[in-house]
Amino acid sequence: MSVVGARPGHASAYLVRAAVTAPSVHNSQPWLFVSDGDRGIEVHADAGRRLPLADPHGREMLISCGAALFNVRLAMRHLGFKPVVRDFPEPGDPSFLARVMWGAYAPPTGEEQRLYGALHRRHTVRGPLLADPLPAGLLDALRDHARAEGAELHVVGDPGGRRRLAALVRAGEEAQHPDCLPLTGRDYAGLAPLFPAPPRRGQGRSGLVAILGTDRDDRRAWLRVGQALERVLLHAAAHDVMAAFHTQPLEVPHLRARTRRTVGEGAFPQMILRLGHASGVCPLPRRPLAEVLR
Structure with missing residues (x-):
């Protein structure tokens, strides 16, 4: 057409x-x-x-x-x-x-x-990411794309922040599925190696870890951040970078409140992402x- x-x-x-x-x-x-x-x-x-x-x-x-x-x-x-x-x-x-x-x-x-x-x-990753570095300038571009839709992309780069976020993801998974095997035993969505002390610039097998947030937490903000999410994902995919989602702690109110401290009290976390190169994504x-x- x-x-x-x-x-x-x-x-x-x-x-x-x-x-x-x-x-x-x-x-x-x-x-x-x-x-x-x-x-x-x-x-x-x-x-x-x-x-x-x-x-x-x-x-x-x-x-x-x-x-x-x-x-x-x-x-x-x-x-x-x-x-x-x-x-x-x-x-x-x-x-x-x-x-x-x-x-x-x-x-x-x-x-x-x-x-x-x-x-x-663009496809969603459900496993570990490759350790290849992201293209130069991509992160700044992704932030700009998120901002253009009224959201903010917060990168969790320091080892302590990544460990705290990993603990929240695990706690969210266990709260929702208490009878399942622990994450460390089943490598759920590539999370077993997630958030170790990153070997280079915040990126390892877990990829770049980021939280997409908004300044409000209402229906209009949720619809807006969905548009920001797709815009970010498509720009990343255009550079052969894919994403995995981790919603577990955001689905448990007290864990979401703790996740909010990672992005600051002025923002509401809406999606946790891992971004990186991947192989065999279907x-x-x-x-x-x-x-x-x-």
Whole structure:
């Protein structure tokens, strides 16, 4: 589909195919999309796919939907249109997260094209990362991308901070799954070697460790940080850098409060990431288009 020749009224399926490549917490894929004809598309939360024990307030559900919303915006830019976004357009319908309308024509920037090209390259890592260093300048660029969406990317580089964060991740895992083997016995998601004293510039087999945070902790902030998350992940993927997520301590209130001290009292932690090069990363299955587009 060419940028100039795209017809908005025929593009809903195109937008949703881009949207559903987004990551979601525990691969829950808690989104629905409603075509609004020539005007645009609606993004809704599929509340039936919220995880009630891990996510009682829907925070992770909105983060996941925010990532999908960013991809809708990006796909519109790839087609050469400026997205016009209105979030939470109907206060009486909490599942209606955003209406994205076709705006004026404007060619996509080179960076937008690179981000779009990374949609199908980005995959979530579920194991250890390679020890290869990150490309020069990437970390600063990732911080800028997070900031552009209203979030902050806080790097946990000192050994003490990494050890404390590792302990919180383990405590969160044990709180949710007390009958499971301990992390050190099963290398859950590559966490057994996570956060040792880093051998070089804060990066070892665990990769670069970072926390994505916001200055508020409400539904609008959760939707916003989901967009920041996907923007960060796509820029990283464009440089062959992938991410692993660790939500365990953020799903237990008192552990999330302790995690907050890592980023400072002025910020709320929303996602814990490991970033690095990976091998053998496989895409996860996606819900069929007919199930998520109405």
